[in-house]
Amino acid sequence: SCTLRDSDGIILKQMLNHLLKILQNKDVNGFFAFPVTDSIAPGYSSIIHHPMDFSTMAVKIEACEYFTVMDFKKDFILMCNNAMTYNRPDTIYYKEAKRLLHIGIRQLSKEKLLHLKKTQS
Numbered sequence: 001s002c003t004l005r006d007s008d009g010i011i012l013k014q015m016l017n018h019l020l021k022i023l024q025n026k027d028v029n030g031f032f033a034f035p036v037t038d039s040i041a042p043g044y045s046s047i048i049h050h051p052m053d054f055s056t057m058a059v060k061i062e063a064c065e066y067f068t069v070m071d072f073k074k075d076f077i078l079m080c081n082n083a084m085t086y087n088r089p090d091t092i093y094y095k096e097a098k099r100l101l102h103i104g105i106r107q108l109s110k111e112k113l114l115h116l117k118k119t120q121s
């Protein structure tokens with residue numbers, strides 16, 4: 001469990017796991033479920049220097065590496081931007097990343113998070 005034993009640490013963990021599940025459910029093809037390898041995407045590791053994917057985010061939640069929802073949101077945006085950097089706009093990966101990004105920005109908006117905080121507390 002978290003190094004932060006206070007109740008906030010647990011509540012944040014519950015909230016981030018809830019948000020991860022909502023966002024990951026939108027990735028119907030699983031393109032963002034695991035790290036992109038150079039074998040499926042030639043030259044990926046020399047183009048993308050800060051890779052990110054949902055499985056890595058799940059590990060970071062468990063290891064208490066996110067202190068705020070904004071830290072979590074930054075990794076989500078990084079993941080989508082990586083896909084929109086490496087892939088051309090006419091590819092399914094670029095299009096899926098753009099769609100996921102818009103859904104995520106809405107789900108992680110201040111209003112939504114305030115509502116979630118109210119329902120969680």
Ligand SMILES: COc1ccc(OC)c(-c2cc(C(C)=O)n3cccnc23)c1
Binds near residue numbers: 030035040041082087
């Ligand atoms: C076609 O099946 C899969 C399965 C898993 C993938 O990433 C985990 C991907 C994949 C995911 C990506 C991304 C996210 O850029 N990608 C880019 C080029 C070629 N493949 C991918 C594709």
